[in-house]
Each structure stands twice: as structure tokens, then as C-alpha cells.
Amino acid sequence: MDSLDGKTAVVTGAGSGMGRAFAERFAKAGMRVVLADVEEPKLDEAVAAITATGASAIGVVTDVTDGAAVDRLRDAAIDAFGRVHVLCNNAGVAGSAPSGGAWVAENEWRWVLEVNLWGVVHGHRAFLPHLVEHGDGHIVNTASMAGHFPGHSAYTASKWAVVGITEGLFHDQRLRAAGVGVSCLCPGWxxxxxxxxxxxxxxxxxxxxxxxxxxxxxxxRAFVVDQLRSGMQPAAVADLVHDAILSGTFWIFTDRQMVAALEPRHRAVLDGTNPPTMGLDV
Ligand SMILES: NC(=O)c1ccc[n+]([C@@H]2O[C@H](COP(=O)([O-])OP(=O)(O)OC[C@H]3O[C@@H](n4cnc5c(N)ncnc54)[C@H](O)[C@@H]3O)[C@@H](O)[C@H]2O)c1
Structure with a gap:
């Protein structure tokens, strides 16, 4: 996309963290923003902070596991601003750390997959026809570096799936010449x-x-919390997302060291050798 000014972005999981930072970055770029989240107080707070800057923003309480709710989000965005140009499928949950039994609990897998994977699927289903009809737009799916490293958890499964379908959507849109750009955000900590x-x-x-x-x-868990606290700031990730939409860049990585750590795995796949120790647990 050449410019974001005056266009409309929808961001899921916008009440907190990266989603909120995306909404703030888009508003700063002159966009009208539709913030969606399941956590109403946080959503209200984020919308109020953006409108206080003079930007146009609305909040729509949305549970991304509910396809009908994602349809209503699309309709609310179109009602408010006429059309949607950018969609960030970003809402996500980590689930529990693997623990004796909980890590194979069926409801754990269902919850994490419903939010992290089905949330993205509902986003594609609800918004793609609208974007394609207008012949432009951009979808950014928030996956993770966990979508590149092996792991026996619902979180890993959900993020590998998001990486796979996002790359598939990129090819699909290119083959159809539909004019819709696609990016896959794979943050580190x-x-x-x-x-x-x-x-x-x-x-x-x-x-x-x-x-x-x-x-x-x-x-x-303590290690993860420590890594998160010393991780990148959400606003810096939002800058990368903003720039990737404008430049049509597919991969959005925040940690080149983690990307480099994938090399032994990719080499083993090419060589047909057993999986190597990755050195990094994400
Ligand atoms: N923080 C990290 O280090 C990291 C790394 C890689 C990927 N991610 C991914 O980034 C995305 C954003 O997470 P974050 O790190 O900003 O965490 P966060 O908890 O600050 O934000 C996630 C948001 O998603 C919302 N959400 C949860 N379930 C929802 C549902 N069913 N419907 C709608 N909204 C829902 C939450 O209310 C919250 O506002 C997630 O997909 C996460 O998996 C995070």
C-alpha cells in the first residue's frame, strides 16, 4: 500500500500489548482504527487514549473464537468508516506452561487453538471478500517465533498453523492478483x-x-516472564508492522538471532538427518 493516511485498520487483541501499539501507530499515521478485544475495560482505555490524540477510533468487544462476532466486527467497521483497508489478526493467548497432565488436557488445546488459529481463520473468512472486492488492502497475522521452532504444546501448534496458512494466503493472493498484501509477524520476546x-x-x-x-x-515460567520483561517494546514492533505494510514485506521478524538459530533445523530437513538441538527454547 502506498499510504495509510485516511484509511481504516481493524486490530484484534487491541486492548493490550502489541495490538494496542499497532492501533496507536496506525492512528499516528492518520488511519481510522477499529479496536477489538474480549477484555472490555482495557479496550475502552485503549480507545479513549487514541481518541484523546484527535484520531478516529472505535472499540468493538469481540471474542475472536466466535465467527459471528468477527462478522459483527467487520460490519461495525464498515458502518463506522465505510470500508476496511488493513486487518491485523493479532489476538492471542499463551495457554499454560506444559505441566504434568495439563499439557495434554483437551480443553487447553481447544482454547489455545480456538483463539490463536480459529481467530485468524475467522478474520480471513469475514474480511477477505471485502478486501478483495475493493482490490487493495493488507492482512497482518501475528504468529510467533514459536511458529518456527518445534514444541509439543497447543501454543506451538497454533503458531505453526498460522505461519503455514499466512504463507499460503500470500501465494493465494499473488496468484489471484487480488491486490491484497499479506504479512506474517513472528515476534521474539x-x-x-x-x-x-x-x-x-x-x-x-x-x-x-x-x-x-x-x-x-x-x-x-519465571524464565519466560524474565525474557518478556527484557523483550522488545510493543511500539517498536508496531513500527516494523507499519513499515512492512507500506513496503509489502511478508516476513516481519523482531529478533534476527532467533531467526539464525533456525538454520540447523532447516539444514537437517534438507539433509534428512534427525532434528538437532536448537539451542533456543521459545
Ligand atoms: N509477547 C510476546 O513475546 C509474543 C511473542 C510472539 C508472539 N506473540 C503473539 O502476539 C499476539 C499479541 O499478544 P501480546 O504479546 O500483545 O499479549 P497481550 O496479552 O498483551 O495481548 C493479547 C490480547 O489478546 C486479547 N485476547 C485474548 N483472547 C481473546 C479472544 N478470545 N478474543 C479477542 N481478544 C482476545 C487479550 O485480551 C489481549 O488484549 C498474540 O497472538 C501472541 O501469541 C507474543
């Missing part, structure tokens, strides 16, 4: 509230009651 995703866990996905985290699991 970013200083957000993702470690407190439990706040959005629905009742039906309650974790097994009788499983206490082990000392190793506690240590792993």
Missing part, C-alpha cells in the same frame, strides 16, 4: 501481558484442578 493470558481463559477451558506445577515448570 516482546514486553506485553501475554504471560497473564489466564485472565481470558473461559470457564469451559478451566485447567485440571489437581495438577500442581513442578519446580521445573515454575522455573520455566
Amino acid at each position: 516482546v514486553d506485553t501481558a501475554i504471560a497473564e493470558s489466564e485472565r481470558n481463559r473461559p470457564e469451559w477451558a478451566a485447567p485440571p484442578r489437581d495438577v500442581e506445577p513442578s519446580a521445573m515448570e515454575e522455573a520455566m
Whole structure:
């Protein structure tokens, strides 16, 4: 896209962290923004902060696991601003750290996949026909470096799937010459509230009651929280997203060292050798 000024962006998971930073960056670029989140107070706060700068913004309470709610989000955006140019499928949850039993709990997998994968699928289904009809626009899906490193968790599964379908969408749109750009955001550690995703866990996905985290699991959680706190600031990621939309760049990486750490795995795939130790746990 040549310019974002005067255009409209829809961002899911915009009440907190990276999503909020994207909405703020887009508003600064002169866009009208539609913020969507399941957490209403945080959503209201984010919308108020953006409108206080003089920018146009609305909030739409949306649970991205609910396809009809994502349809209503699209309709609300079109009602408010006429059309949508940019969609960021960004809402996400981390789920629990793998713990004795919880890591294979069915409701854990369903919750994480419903938010992280189905949220993106609903976004494509609800918004793509609108973008294609107008012959321009851009979709940014928030995956993760966890979508490139192996891991036996619902989070890893969801992010590998998002990387795969986002790359597939890129080819699909190019083949159709539909004029819709596609980017895949794969952040490393970013200083957000993702470690407190439990706040959005629905009742039906309650974790097994009788499983206490082990000392190793506690240590792993402390490591993750520490990495997040010393991670990149969301506003810096938002700058990368803004620039990628304008330049039509597909991959948006925030940590080149993590990308370099993929090399042994890719080499082993080409050579047909057993998976190497990756050196980095994401
Ligand atoms: N922080 C990191 O280090 C990191 C790294 C890689 C990828 N990510 C991904 O970045 C994205 C944004 O997360 P963040 O790090 O800003 O964390 P965050 O917790 O600050 O923001 C996530 C937002 O998603 C919202 N959300 C959760 N479930 C939802 C649902 N069902 N419907 C609508 N909204 C919902 C939350 O309310 C929250 O506002 C996620 O997809 C996450 O997996 C984060």
C-alpha cells in the first residue's frame, strides 16, 4: 500500500500489548482504527487514549473464537468508516506452561487453538471478500517465533498453523492478483501481558484442578516472564508492522538471532538427518 493516511485498520487483541501499539501507530499515521478485544475495560482505555490524540477510533468487544462476532466486527467497521483497508489478526493467548497432565488436557488445546488459529481463520473468512472486492488492502497475522521452532504444546501448534496458512494466503493472493498484501509477524520476546493470558481463559477451558506445577515448570515460567520483561517494546514492533505494510514485506521478524538459530533445523530437513538441538527454547 502506498499510504495509510485516511484509511481504516481493524486490530484484534487491541486492548493490550502489541495490538494496542499497532492501533496507536496506525492512528499516528492518520488511519481510522477499529479496536477489538474480549477484555472490555482495557479496550475502552485503549480507545479513549487514541481518541484523546484527535484520531478516529472505535472499540468493538469481540471474542475472536466466535465467527459471528468477527462478522459483527467487520460490519461495525464498515458502518463506522465505510470500508476496511488493513486487518491485523493479532489476538492471542499463551495457554499454560506444559505441566504434568495439563499439557495434554483437551480443553487447553481447544482454547489455545480456538483463539490463536480459529481467530485468524475467522478474520480471513469475514474480511477477505471485502478486501478483495475493493482490490487493495493488507492482512497482518501475528504468529510467533514459536511458529518456527518445534514444541509439543497447543501454543506451538497454533503458531505453526498460522505461519503455514499466512504463507499460503500470500501465494493465494499473488496468484489471484487480488491486490491484497499479506504479512506474517513472528515476534521474539516482546514486553506485553501475554504471560497473564489466564485472565481470558473461559470457564469451559478451566485447567485440571489437581495438577500442581513442578519446580521445573515454575522455573520455566519465571524464565519466560524474565525474557518478556527484557523483550522488545510493543511500539517498536508496531513500527516494523507499519513499515512492512507500506513496503509489502511478508516476513516481519523482531529478533534476527532467533531467526539464525533456525538454520540447523532447516539444514537437517534438507539433509534428512534427525532434528538437532536448537539451542533456543521459545
Ligand atoms: N509477547 C510476546 O513475546 C509474543 C511473542 C510472539 C508472539 N506473540 C503473539 O502476539 C499476539 C499479541 O499478544 P501480546 O504479546 O500483545 O499479549 P497481550 O496479552 O498483551 O495481548 C493479547 C490480547 O489478546 C486479547 N485476547 C485474548 N483472547 C481473546 C479472544 N478470545 N478474543 C479477542 N481478544 C482476545 C487479550 O485480551 C489481549 O488484549 C498474540 O497472538 C501472541 O501469541 C507474543
